[in-house]
Amino acid sequence: MEPVIDIRGLRHAYKTHIAVAGVTFTVNPQSIHGFVGPNGAGKTTTLKVLATLLKPQMGSVGVFGRDIVRDRTEVRRKIGYMPDHFSMYRQMTVFEYLDFFGAAYGLSQGQRDKIIGDVLALTDMAGRKNDFIQGLSRGMQQRVSLARVLVHDPDLLLLDEPASGLDPRARIELMEILQELKRLGKTIFISSHILSELAELCDSVTILDRGAVKYTGSMRGLISNNGTDDAYAFTLTAEHPQIVEALNSIPGVKSVQQSAPGEPRYSVTFDKEHLTPNMLLSAALTSGAQIVSFTEDVKHLNQAFMDLTEPGVRPE
């Protein structure tokens, strides 16, 4: 299976500041790939190179098997880039905005009418198509921005921190739209500086820090990469101290911790080679705990992220 994105030894510097230093990774087709890193890690620079806004100073970048420098125009037809800021013609209506980009991509009026209807339905903006963009809320503007990216039906979406500044509801709705797009056969490359935000969405992830790749691969692999331990969390109806004793008594359990005194949430770290989550669940039920939820501990993902990235601000 030929990768959709194939970056090898990408390097880009702004004068003396090296933004990206020898980045190499690939992204499989029809997947959602998370691109995670702290602020200033080089995510936006990499995305801009992929979007053909910047030329790579060293290394090669291929999209759908085409070189982004040599075949720039062809690559542009296949990608849709959504920057981390709102760059919109706010004096246009939603329909005029999408119609303009459709025409600029060379679509006929009939094609535009059909595809605009589709993308407005997908982004749930059909009812607001005659509204001026400047009167829309941030979440709605983000949807319009996403609709604009989709208007020429690209196969690869490059989204730079699309959820930043959105309220929780808008975030969840955005993630649902992205899942739907994946089902429609799109490949989505999404950047964020919060790993847990992408945990449930992404099939694979690349973690970037200080211009270098710290991890690239599947989301499961990221957790596996963190030694042989795994972590799960129980949320109970009420505090239940007996669960700690019950879980600690199982061979292979490394630690059981209550998240805070009085809170009915317990995290269990265990050796996944000797134990399975089912064994933990049955031990917890035996202890008489009333379980509300039993999930993989997201904190654990954050810990993996913290372990892979370096603390402090990147020096110039």
Added chain:
Amino acid sequence: MIARFLPLIALFSRAVRDEVRGKFSPIIRATAALFLLLLVGVNQRSFEYQAAAGQGLLMMIAMVNFFGLTLVGLGSFCSAITEEKEEGTLALLRMTRLNPLAILLGKSTARFVGGLLFLAVQIPFTMLCVTLGGAARDQILRVYAVLGAYLFFLCNLGLFWSVICRRTSRAVSLTFFCGIVFYILPWFLAGPLFLRSFTGGPASPEFGLFEWVIAHLIRSNPLGDIANTIFNRGGGGFPFTSDSLPFHLGGGAVFFILSWVLFDRFCSNAGEAAPRKRKLTGGSAYGLRVPRPWRLAIAWKDFHFITGGKKGMGIRLILYSVVIGCICAWSNSNKFGNGNLDYGDIGGIIRWSALILFTAEFLSVSTRIFGVERKRQTLGSLYLLPTSPARIAWQKFLGCALSLLPLLVLWQIGAWMQDDWQYHHSGSGYGSYRGSTEYREELFLMRCSTIVQYLLIGTLTAYLSLKMQRAPLVTTFLIVGFCHFLSGIMFGVGSSSGEAWVIFQTFIMAVATIVLAIRIPGKIADCAAKE
């Protein structure tokens, strides 16, 4: 006590720091200094022969300062408050202990002091005019006093519009418009009024007051006052009394007080935070429904959303026709001796009005063609379209140029009417001169030079709007003016080499236009990558 002023001092020092760190200010100062030095250099030879060389030099220095302050002041003073509005930081300032007066003082004083210091440092150098002869120390001091007062007026007028407007561009336009009303309009009104008094026109008390206002505005014109000071030794010799001083100091104070009084009304946090709702139907800049995009979609976008589209063009054309009609009617009512306006006069009015309006629209479009995209950070999404940056630039140029067509047509109609009248009323000599090769060559050269000059100014402004966020038009005028001046020195303006000078200038301008046009696509790519 000092603690009360700490926020004001902090704001003032921030404004001074911004001024010092900015790239624009030192370039402007260096350009002005170079310009003044060149003035001395150019006039070096004439100093040896003229009896009062200092007088001419003083006038030149005063002119450079006046136009320099006007151009730079428009960009600088008009953005005092609007820059905070545009960056959304005015609400943050208002949340501190700063009251409106402190904000106004903190934001405007640094710029005003900067301008005043710029004038002050020149005074010792300008005293050279006394040595050269023809100018006295008092005259020099008075010229600088007039310029200082004008600066104070401009600063507060700009501040006033900066408080009222949301955008710097609008504040600049309105300040410029006020300048025309205060300094240029009275000259147009004065002629017929004085003519009427000579021919025994009405002398009602209302008309007398109007005449008094016009006469006072003319006396308060800083350029007139400077010329009067230098050539007529006006003002009785005392350096700090002048006709324009009370007007400018008083007017400046009035505009400052107005800015203070209206600050809460126009700069409230609620106003800044509230989303600007518009009606929920499709429309262009003029609020009218726009047609579906053309095949050249970028040209369509710019035509409808930067210049207002066909309907906007129609509205402007009606407005311009009304203005031209009013000028014709007004000229007709004030034309003495020759009876009514003739066909040629109307043609002349249409021709020159259309040219002035075309120039204003052309400059506005040149500033906005890329400036709007850059401000809204939309160049990236345009650059990502599957087309080359050169095609993007070309389509944008096409979209904007379309809106200028009606004024060009109007200009051509005026020119045709005027020429036709002259042809039929000036005898056979005029006809044979028009048919001569000499006339045709002259006309061709003049037209080429004018077109190239417009193209250069447009291209340079568009290029600069990609490079700098503020004052691209002012910078264009400074650069073009400086280059004209340099070429004038090289070819000795007024000498017999006038035609060669025009050809040289046209050639250089054409080359510069082509170079800039070639560089624009690269600059679009740079800007798109930086967004």
